[in-house]
Amino acid sequence: MPHRRSPAVVFTDLDATLLDHHDYGWTAAQPALDALAARDVPVCIVTSKTAAEVAALRIELRNGHPFAVENGGAVAVPRGYFDGVACGADTPVELTTLGAPREELVELATVLRARHGFRFQGFAEMSADDVIAATGLDRPGAGRALERNASEPLLWQDSDSARERFMTAVEAAGYVAREGGRFVHVLGHAHKGDALDWLCSRYAARDGSILAIALGDSGNDADMLAAADIGYWIARPDGSHYGPAGGAIRHAAGIGPAGWRAAIEELIARQEIQ
Structure with a gap:
């Protein structure tokens, strides 16, 4: 029998990654977001923003998946999400503090x-x-x-x-x-990598082994990229990458949401996301 690939879950920073550094738009990433949605690949936001700040953006993105806020200090899961309930961007969430209240x-x-x-x-x-x-x-x-x-x-x-x-x-x-x-x-002592691990354990309990993919652009994303199976540094506005590529960490060919799209399209082309 052919080997069954693990389902993918995408974890992403917002500012200067999925969102443009200057106008906070994500239009350049839309084709990649559509491709992930067509493949039922969850996109989990992991950001320094608050849950209230993320709520409005999730509605605009039509994103009903779990997310992490305040640099991994807390995670939010739509009620019933890991029990198979169909959740939308406006489904009430349950917040768990990983760091300190x-x-x-x-x-x-x-x-x-x-x-x-x-x-x-x-x-x-x-x-x-x-x-x-x-x-x-x-x-x-x-x-x-x-x-x-x-x-x-x-x-x-x-x-x-x-x-x-x-x-x-x-x-x-x-x-x-x-x-x-x-x-x-x-x-408190919690970072974005801790949030990724916490969410991955919930996905794995529901779906079995998963492929965790993380995308970020700055120092506070380093722990998240290191915790993922595949990490992408998205190019910063000046075209540079915060950290080196090597091992499971790669450089995306593009700045901000354009680089985000390029990373996702590369993963699909390599059949790492199917």
């Missing part, structure tokens, strides 16, 4: 500020107007960015040396601190 992270930041006098403003203390001023998001976008479950961004208002001391204190307390522009993000 936001309340715990807010408490940690508040305690460290009181103890050491650090100066910052956390998202938990900010209004939508504050977020708009700090990020440039529109009002609906600011509201969705405030709906966090497994991370707490802090608008840093202190010195660089104070930031280093704060991040060291967060790590010493058993959590993770990441710097991003004007913000310091306080997180």
